[in-house]
Amino acid sequence: VTLRATHLLIVLFVMDFLGVLQRGSTVAHAAHLGGMLGGVAYVRFLLGRPRGRRAWHWPKIGIMRRRPTVVVMAAPAPKFRVSREPRAERPVELPPEEFMQQEVDPILDKISSKGIHSLTERERRILEAAGRKITR
Structure with a gap:
């Protein structure tokens, strides 16, 4: 006699x-029913879903609902940088004496009148460059 497992279960x-x-x-009998429920859950969730046209399904309630899969893809890193500021031209290399007079002296005057905290980022970079030129 050929009998399907689902018919035997029913x-x-x-x-x-x-x-x-x-x-x-x-x-x-309640223990048998509990064992059947455990066996069905084992087959259903641990061994994979039954396949085919006549596969049985649990009702879709609560936790057993399948959530949609969300795939998050990172944006590719840009190969170039976009800036709204105009491209700065390379500064002309000045001789050390002229560099000190044109660039550093006004910054030192500003420090003596307003304090070191009043310097902009550009002025700080100029002072660092002057320090490197002096130590060479």
Whole structure:
């Protein structure tokens, strides 16, 4: 006799369910039902979904609903940098004496009148460059 596992499951479930309703039975029908439920859950969730046209399905409630898969893709890193500022021209290399007079002296005057905290980032870079030129 050829019998599908799902048909056997249904027949045994009905037999045990009717046994639960019957009084005075010494068989633990509720334990059989619990074992069936555990076996169905094992087959369903641990061994994968049954396939084919006649595959049975759990009702889609609560936790068992399948959530849509979200794929997050990072944007590729740009190969160039876009800036709204005009491109700075390369400064002309001045001789050390002229560099000190044109660039550094006004910054030192500003420090003495307003303090070192009043310097801009560009002025700080000029002072660092002057320090490097002096130590060479």
